[in-house]
Amino acid sequence: MNTNDAIEFFNELDDNEQLNNHVRPGARKEKHPLRNPKKVPLSVQKFVQAQDDSKGSFKFTYKAARFEEWWLLDSLGGFYEHKWITDVLRRVKGGKEASVYQCRSGVEVDAPLVAAKVYRPRSLRNLKNDQQYRVGRVDLGEDGNALVKSGDVHAIAKRSSYGEGLRHQSWIAYEFKTLELLYEAGVDVPKPYAMEKNAILMGFVGGIDTSAPALSTVALELDEAKSLYDRVVRNIDLMLTHNRIHGDLSAYNILYWEGDITLIDFPQVVLPESNPASWNIFLRDMTRICQYFSSQGVDCDGRKLATELWLSHGHKVVKEVDPRYLDAEKPEDRQVWEEQK
């Protein structure tokens, strides 16, 4: 892949965020001129693997930005082929790590809409912070099972190009396997349907025209704030019962729709007993949660809550949040830092 082309493509994705956030009526199944492979730069053709016949019939309503269409055909073609989706309707959110698309479900799905989270190619993903979460996690392969071949394990440790591909895959597999585990356990997460090498498919939270907003953007009445706070705490408690810490929990990763909440965004999930930084990470999650609910008038103390939950699951409280785990660009993290000083 020509990195410059791909970077340009993803910059375009960011620039077109506003433009592409709406379904354009009448845009359905138009032939896109860029579908003609002769016009696609060679670098992009290499970037997207050859489509087989069934994937080749995959066309969608969503008017994709320049190179985005190939990226989607490549990432979502398998879901189409296996009848998980029939159409891509719109992009819900583009991000540095992944973009989320609203799709119309295929016959394999028991709901009208699904959300496809499509990861950026690993070379354009921001991997700077993933090391802390990977500690104590076995790496998972494309099928969601632990990688056992010593060659694979070695390649990841060596950070060879092949190893980096496996590492990227493992990151995605963790998100999917965590959704499976937690959904089964009754945690409020989207229902997981399928995983491909670069994307996961899950229940869509929201309606046909609007996706659910993040809780961080919602102002709640006090009664509702209190009951949602209890609900979030019950979810976190249940996650600890199943030996999982979200790892990036805040009101930004909780969706709010018709009075219900849904926890999302799990690739960095942490296993409490295996990661020496797990208390730090858990405390940070709880602090961020309490920052939001305090702003909504709920009386809560992140440290107290974290300590109670943590001890009740038989874990030991170790030390303060290590500054390495705080992001200087996030105001909520700066607050944690200030409180600790």
Ligand SMILES: Nc1ncnc2c1ncn2[C@@H]1O[C@H](COP(=O)(O)OP(=O)(O)O)[C@@H](O)[C@H]1O
């Ligand atoms: N299942 C879903 N249903 C509806 N919208 C979703 C769903 N999952 C994610 N989103 C939207 O996509 C955004 C990014 O998803 P997220 O998993 O948090 O990825 P990121 O790593 O980019 O933060 C969310 O803030 C939300 O707006």
Ligand SMILES: [Mg+2]
């Ligand atoms: Mg997120």
